[in-house]
Amino acid sequence: MDPEKLYDIVYLQGLCPQCGGPVKELDKDTSSGRDIRLYHCGKCEWSDSIDVGIALWKALSSEKDS
Secondary structure (H helix, E strand, C coil), X not given: CCHHHHHHHHHHCCECCXXXXXXXXXXXXXXXXXXXXXXXXXXXXXXXXEXXXXXXXXXXXXXXXX
């Protein structure tokens, strides 16, 4: 699935792209400088990591260095 469409369905709408059920955020990792979130659907067991953009700490660090 297209990453932008996956972002819209999962992150913005909170829905599973396979069954349309609700998804739950299981983890958030910003160690790479990107905000990566792991989502899971309890209904159909779908799960995937979604890149939702630059991590806040990275953005603030870049602004401070400018």
